[in-house]
Amino acid sequence: MNEDAGPIFRQVAGEIENAIVAGSLAEESQAPSSNELAAFHRINPATAAKGLNQLVADGVLYKRRGVGMFVATGAREQLLKRRRSEFADQYVRPLMTEAQKLGISPRELTAMIDHWEDPR
Amino acid sequence: MSAVATVTDVTMRFSDHTALDRVSTAFEQDAITGLLGRNGAGKTTLMQLVTGHRVPTSGRIEVFAARPSENDDVLRRICFIKEGQKYPDHFRVKDALGYAATVFENWDADLAAALLRDFDLPAKRSVKKLSRGMNSAVGIIIGLASRAPLTLFDEPYLGLDAVARQLFYDRLLADYAEHPRAIVLSTHLIEEIAPLLERVLLIDRGRVLLDADAESLRGSALTVTGPTGKVSAFAARHELLHTETLGGHSRAVVRLRSGADGDDAAAAGLSWEPTNLQQLVVAMSLHTTAAAAAAPTDLEEVSR
Secondary structure: OOOOOOOHHHHHHHHHHHHHHHOOOOOOOEOOOHHHHHHHHOOOHHHHHHHHHHHHHOOOEEEEOOOEEEEOOOHHHHHHHHHHHHHHHHHHHHHHHHHHHHOOOHHHHHHHHHOOOOOO | OOEEEEEEEEEEEOOOOEEEEEEEEEEEOOEEEEEEOOOOOOHHHHHHHHOOOOOOOEEEEEEOOEOOOOOHHHHOOEEEEOOOOOOOOOOEHHHHHHHHHHHOOOOOHHHHHHHHHHOOOOOOOEHHHOOHHHHHHHHHHHHHHOOOOEEEEEOOOOOOOHHHHHHHHHHHHHHHHHOOOEEEEEOOOHHHHHHHOOEEEEEEOOEEEEEEEHHHHHOOEEEEEEEHHHHHHHHHHOEEEEEEEEOOEEEEEEEOOOOOOHHHHHHOOOEEEEOOHHHHHHHHHHHHHHHHHHOOOHHHHHHO
16 A cells, blocks of 8 residues: 555555456455455555445445455446546546646647547 | 553653653554654653553553553563563573563464564574574564563564565564554654554654544645745645745645645645655654754753
8 A cells, every 4th residue: 555645544445446346346246354455455454444444334345244345236336426426526627737737728638639549 | 442551641750851741642452553753752761661661750650450560460461572672691592482482371382483484583593693683583573472462562673674574564464463452663664664553652852742543644744835825825724844945836744624635735726745654753753843942941941
């Protein structure tokens, strides 16, 4: 985990969300335990547990008593919806700010996006 | 959470200086606490008081709900690994571990044997002939294998290389996850240890500067950069800890008022990044040093 990127529990939650969005952690499959996360990321187990609990509170994971945490059905769709709504703020805003600084007009920016070819 | 040790209004005076000045804090059960501060801040003194090695000048110390000094019932539940811990000269490594096994009732011999292999320590070597790093490794093995309900490590990594330190952190986390207990670590290597901590206790010149949940601290300060005027205006609304200026441009470490976050800095036209624990500790310690230099000390006050 990155010590320079704010609260670690949010990073833990974010990584699990990424895995769900990418499909590598399927719905109704078991999420890593707090101890597994703690060992893997070399963080305090209580911090890892806080990240998991945040996802439970968000309805992304649910607890099965005595077994562990599982990905809720519909979690992926829910995360996609939230991330789409955050997209403008997180990605378009800094893009526009930088474009303004460089004197790139919105029209030029649109053209760039239209002609953008994924180098991959 | 409940506390295994509470320190209430404790002052520790030595003939020529005050090592701790009205310190109050608590060490939580089932938490890893980082005891941070500059050299001479009072970290070791605090550990000595909690482990009954010293008696405070004033104030109260309770460990497992009793006074620790000369109290065997309390002391056998505490494992204190001192900085540069010494063992009797005729001891071999295995004698040091064997002795620890008789002292600590939760001693795990299997764990000690596994750690001995991990750290590649020669069990039959005389402790006199150990390198500094090996000597530190003996302390780490005893501290972990003791499984003491309250375990304190005072700068446990003296002479340990980066690989051995990583090994220590990994084994500590793994064993702590299986057997949660109160662990207190004093260290200068804040960046390395920060992710392991649940609590942070920062002391400076014998006083408590910070006593908080590590995660709450991670969001509590920002490093903001921008035109000096905007940085000053932003800092004035929060708590400025440290600032540097170059050609009309400033960078400042700012502790946020509660509820504020990076969006407020962005709205003020500043770029920002979260301040990590080490940066926060450094900025706060420098801040109090500057404040102490600016204000007359009590002693000067008296002499006038």
